[in-house]
Amino acid sequence: MLEIDKQSPLPIYYQIEAYLKQQIDDGLLKPGDTLPSEREFSEQFHVSRMTIRQAIMNLVNAGYLSRQKGRGTFVASQKIAMTLSGLTSFSEEIKHRGMRPLSRLLSYEVIPATDRIAQQLSIPNQTPVYEMKRLRLADDHPLALETAYIPVHLLPDLTQDDATGSIYAYAEQHGLRLKNATQTLEARSAGPEEAKLLTISPNAPVLLIDQRTYLEDGGMFEYSRSLFRGDSYSFTVAMDRI
Amino acid sequence: MLEIDKQSPLPIYYQIEAYLKQQIDDGLLKPGDTLPSEREFSEQFHVSRMTIRQAIMNLVNAGYLSRQKGRGTFVASQKIAMTLSGLTSFSEEIKHRGMRPLSRLLSYEVIPATDRIAQQLSIPNQTPVYEMKRLRLADDHPLALETAYIPVHLLPDLTQDDATGSIYAYAEQHGLRLKNATQTLEARSAGPEEAKLLTISPNAPVLLIDQRTYLEDGGMFEYSRSLFRGDSYSFTVAMDRI
């Protein structure tokens, strides 16, 4: 039974939201199950119906619940929720698939932005940017080849050591607030050098993923281009409102 | 200037939402612009602040706006909104890219579901399903090869003619409410027959997209597998909360 702490700095709706999400993740609430009505929740937790509503609506948007006017609130099928709440960090994703992630830094330098990179990052030509090439491995098997570009002025003190770990974590520790990203996927054939690094034969199919990462204030943080081995990586995405 | 119709069957928040979306799409509100505060809107439209909030929050979730506590509400960069509101129909997407979509029905039959298809559709083995193969063209150039499976009991009266047009539209006209879909993408090499139909050389890279479409009640509507030409198709997706 959930105890709500109205004194907590965490909002009440957030506490209820986390509680329900836990119940679903733990399997105590199964897909198709009917949830108590808003009024019942409201009395049970001694909070306003609008507060309950906010918790429920967030879970509906995240794909955990579904509701129908006049009928009630139901637990949604699980797969959608998994893919809708976008976990993006390479390390997290590999761990989630039950493998051990590893990165090898192939190169690290500061270069003036070329036309294409400047355009992708929405910055003037020749602006200094970090260029970092990394080989991504899962259980010691090469999985992807990534080239990332970040404007130097956003992270002026970044060192080669920092680049070995998670850049996202480093950025957030230095006051940058990342908000969202867009990815563009395409099928390509691997070139000779790429094939060698990924230990596949030349012209084998690879998934080319261009990623643009945005900051809270709307500015761009990073542009990266990755090549994933076609035989060992697939990408899943959920879409609403067809 | 927007006139709100409080007698309209359309909710007030929805009218405000549509009005703001229009302003953004028309370029009257540009990325980075600051919106009036909630209180100002509230007085301007003579509605409660909570109603304004609901309109704004929906647009924030759709990627059109962003907000910061203590600062205000701002128009977000456009690309994200475009990809976040998931337009999925092949025809719509091709039109959106300024091309002319066309479908050629290659085969249409009712078969008992094989293991793989039954599993993908969450139905018992051997259940009758429609199998429809279509070649998708954009401006008369072959773009994709699609094989779709739909349980017969969901659309018992489907004819070959119906299958030539939009199945989604047909399903909705017959009382089925589609809710969402998941897509899994992978890079592959084209086989000999596939290559011939797509007019590419054998072993050329193709994008394999598996799609599962769900109904409002949580049941599955369709499983389809498409092969897109790697040289002429890319797929974009937006992700929140990194």
Place this chain on the structure above:
DNA sequence: CTCTATAATCTGTTCAGACAACTAGTTTAA
């Protein structure tokens, strides 16, 4: 026993107001 009207229950929408937390600019004190 069947069909229809009614009632109860549910989510959806809207309101007016209150206080908290954060931001940015201004004023005051050292």
Place this chain on the structure above:
DNA sequence: TTAAACTAGTTGTCTGAACAGATTATAGAG
């Protein structure tokens, strides 16, 4: 001059209430 305190403005959270619209169960009429 500089730093701290204050203030006005903004979004975030929460309350309690009311009515609308959809769905389901129930009671009553035929």
